[in-house]
Amino acid sequence: MVQPGDDLPALIADGFARAGEAAAEGDVLVVAQKIVSKSEGRYADLATVEPGAEARELAARTAKDPRMVELILSESRRVVRHRPGVIIVEHRLGFVMANAGIDNSNVEPAGTDERVLLLPRDPDGSARRIREGLRERLGADCAVIVNDSVGRAWRVGTVGLALGAAGLPSLLDLRGRDDLFGRPLEVTQVALADELAAAASLLQGEADEGMPVVVVRGLAAAGPGNAGAALIRDEADDLFR
Structure with a gap:
């Protein structure tokens, strides 16, 4: 039950300690929007x-x-x-x-x-602050995703979505890489932060699970880091709105 002003990196560090775990370089922490908004008094x-x-x-x-x-x-x-x-x-x-x-x-x-x-005022900024706080408390450079559950056009049900991110390539550009048969990929960009947000949502749940933070470990994703905002399609390229 996070309250306004609560120190999320400190709470997460306490969670690692209670679990007898240590953060590792390359970990990705997926943090539920609800506790971020609560801590920010939204x-x-x-x-x-x-x-x-x-x-x-x-x-x-x-x-x-x-x-x-x-x-x-x-x-x-x-x-x-x-x-x-x-x-x-x-x-x-x-x-x-x-x-x-x-x-x-x-x-x-x-x-x-x-x-x-309400949603955080700046989810990417929230992710950066949590990441910086975790680096100070845990001594490991972890990436952070702030996720939420959303519906989708043409599909039934909710999935996890990355509202904000820091420390990982949220959008992984594979254009120019070869497929299995040597043909270069021309349009493929992977919404990596959304994929991780959705995977974490399976553990976080939607009801009374009480699991607001999930650690993703062992991910091998090379590429420059970019914010969650990189996943929002530019209106000029949007064929549906």
Whole structure:
């Protein structure tokens, strides 16, 4: 139950100690967005939100709480699609997701029990700070991914997605490498941080598992490090929005 101001690198280092493990060079730590947002105090109390005209109109169309809709709009660049029960937006950080990633799952009640949690303000910055703190406490250079569960167009179910990353090639460019038959790859880029975020989500779970940090060990991925933002497709190349 992480609280605002909690030192996540210290909590993670304590977890290594309790498990009798030591961090190793090249480890990738996948950290759930929920504890990052909690530590950064990214709470909002619906009781204090005053919805504007746009939020009230969209709430009527989607059968959602106008106060929640106001928060969604405040975190978004634009509404991409909507229907009763769901609003798909382009988040201010560039992610296309339902409800701007705002929800109250695994958020402990407080006061009016109308508290919700927003995404971190800068997930890549969060990943960098956690990585730096872990280097100081654990003495190993680990990469960090901040992940969240999201839905996808044309597919049912949620998967893990990298919101932020530091210390690894989030986007692995394989263009120019040969396939099995010597043909050069022309378009292949691997969303490595997303692949790891999804794999870690299998252990983190979606309900009451209480497993917010997963260590990926033994990964061999060469390439320059880049941030999670590198995975967001440029709007000029986007054929669907």
